Amino acid sequence: MPRGVGKALERAITTKERGMFHKEEVRDGKSEFMNINRKEIFQYLCLHPCSYTSMICKALGLSLHTTNWHLRRLVESEYISKIAQGKNSVYYPAEMIAVSDVPILEILNNEKARAIYVAIAEKSGSFQGEICKILGLQHQAVIWYTKKLESLGLISSLEDGKYRRYYLTELLNRKKEENAMRMKLFRDWIVKRFQREMLSTTILRLTEDKIVLRIEKGGSKAVLTLHTNPFVTVLS
Amino acid sequence: MKKIKTGVFGLNPLLDGGINENSTTAVIGGSGAGKTTFAIQFIRKGLESGQEGIFVSLDENKEQIIREAVEMGWEEIMEYLKDDLLVFIDASGKDFSNFIRKELHTFVSDWKKAGARIAIDPLTPVIWSVQDNYEQRELITMLLKQTRKVGTVLCTLEEHGTEGNLSGHETIIPMYLADCVIHLRYKAMEGSNSRMLKIVKCRNSWHSEEFHPYRIISGLGLVVKQGDFGKTRKKESAQELMKELEKNAGNLPKNAFQKLKETFKELSDAELGNITYAELMRYIMEEYS
CATH class of the missing domain: 1.10.8 (Helicase, Ruva Protein; domain 3)
Known part of the structure; x- marks a missing residue:
């Protein structure tokens, strides 16, 4: 039997402004981001691109049905892209990442994989037993995730007597730097996209890897905080 | 039909073993009759059997209900709350009506077969939030039909007007729509023998048709005197x-x-x-x- 029905009902009843449908919302030029849920999903995907629907639901406290509905809208309006990973799909903001980087971001969105990566970052040369002990994970889980991280080039390993020791590679740092040009392209793309939709767009704040925008049209407005370098935020 | 225990001492044999799983029960009574106590016992029994519990309170606040539960001898309620196996929701009649109209269907499609126990105490403010009888019926039909897909539901209803007259407009619609209706008749001025429980109806189940005295006993909650129905039914x-x-x-x-x-x-x-x-x-x- 599924668990968590009480908390889900509490959220559904007591969250006043959230709802799947706003009567005034029509697809006639109004921005997709005037809807609070859709805005929050897009912001979340900028922070954690290549997330599964279930991750988004959990992080934002939305139902599966609501989340899927908004994701469909964002895919149809080409603000986000969808790519199959195994039996499910992951979502990421369009123009933000190269398709070849999807597996890297997808694995680092996984809680256990991320924890293992961080543990190796904190203690270079850790072996499996140490990682299991620090993180309280089963051996099989550590073996599976370290294999996966190694296959993607995020970590490397070395046999040292009876132990296999793990080390970080430079891949993630390299990706952070390489992505600088893509970040700029993404920022320009999103601003141009809003302007094309006749939204009055004001950049409120711009930093190396974040942009805060206000968009307005016909009395409605929204403020979006978009992180633009996923290789910086993926470990947060 | 699978039966689940009500949590009310002495009541289960009068319902041929308990209430039907995934059914809706309306408990009607005046002020002080023991409706909230009944609802707490119902939820408690579910938690003890491994079911999640949801208590939607449209009247008393959460702290008052928890205090009442602890006074009934249920100290472990705090543990269930901490683990989110029991959730208390304070809501107004209007909030809950809006939820039923706009979000309930989506919620049920995500959570059907959760096997939870849901208590709505009391349902009366939801009925009052809608003026039109037809709309009321639509609203309550939607509520009872949908929520039973999530688990077993118990609603309490306030009895207003003439005592024992269940044809008041606050009670008549839920009485028709609920699967099981239990009346807690309480005459406050009549002294200690004034509490009587009657099972008005129970679909798909045998039930006692008699009036049964009940008491609210400190540390136990409602205890119903079975009379002859307590023994195995003769054949x-x-x-x-x-x-x-x-x-x-x-x-x-x-x-x-x-x-x-x-x-x-x-x-x-x-x-x-x-x-x-x-x-x-x-x-x-x-x-x-």
């Missing part, structure tokens, strides 16, 4: 009926004979009430002649 009439049925086997269609044989095996004296087995057999033979 003496069933044996006599079987003999009569065998005698008339040649006068009945084969299918009907088999069906009646199975039915009589389970029949008890209490179900026949004041119909004798001879009368029953005569009515059956009239039907098939």
Whole structure:
């Protein structure tokens, strides 16, 4: 039997402004981001691109049905892209990442994989037993995730007597730097996209890897905080 | 139909073992009758059996209800709250009505077969939030039809107006729509013997049709006096009926004979009430002649 029905009902009843449908919302030029849920999903995907629907639901406290509905809208309006990973799909903001980087971001969105990566970052040369002990994970889980991280080039390993020791590679740092040009392209793309939709767009704040925008049209407005370098935020 | 225990001492045999799983029950009573106590016992029993509990309170606040539960001897309520196995939701009638209209369907499609116990105490403010009778009926129909897909539901209803008169507009619609209706009749001025419980209806289940005295006992909650229904229901009439049925086997269609044989095996004296087995057999033979 599924668990968590009480908390889900509490959220559904007591969250006043959230709802799947706003009567005034029509697809006639109004921005997709005037809807609070859709805005929050897009912001979340900028922070954690290549997330599964279930991750988004959990992080934002939305139902599966609501989340899927908004994701469909964002895919149809080409603000986000969808790519199959195994039996499910992951979502990421369009123009933000190269398709070849999807597996890297997808694995680092996984809680256990991320924890293992961080543990190796904190203690270079850790072996499996140490990682299991620090993180309280089963051996099989550590073996599976370290294999996966190694296959993607995020970590490397070395046999040292009876132990296999793990080390970080430079891949993630390299990706952070390489992505600088893509970040700029993404920022320009999103601003141009809003302007094309006749939204009055004001950049409120711009930093190396974040942009805060206000968009307005016909009395409605929204403020979006978009992180633009996923290789910086993926470990947060 | 699978039965689940109500959590109210003495009540389960009066409902032939408990209430039906995934059904809706309305508990109606005046102020002080024990409706909230009933609802707490219902939720507690579910938690003890591994079901999640949801208490939607549209009247008292959460702290008051928790205090009442602890006074009833249920100290471990805090543990269930901490683990989110029990969730208290404070809501207004209007909030809850809006939820039923706009979000309930989506919620149920995500959470059906969760097997939870849901108490709504009281449902009356939801009914009052809608003026029109037709809209009220639509709203309550939607609520009861949908929430039973999530689990087993118990709503309490305030009894207003003349005591014992359940035709008041706050109660009539839920009484029609609920699967099981239990009336807690309480006359506050009459002293200690003034509390009586009656099962008004219970779909797909045998139930007692008598009035049963009940008390609210500190540390236990509601305790219902069963009277004769507490014992295993006698089946003496069933044996006599079987003999009569065998005698008339040649006068009945084969299918009907088999069906009646199975039915009589389970029949008890209490179900026949004041119909004798001879009368029953005569009515059956009239039907098939």
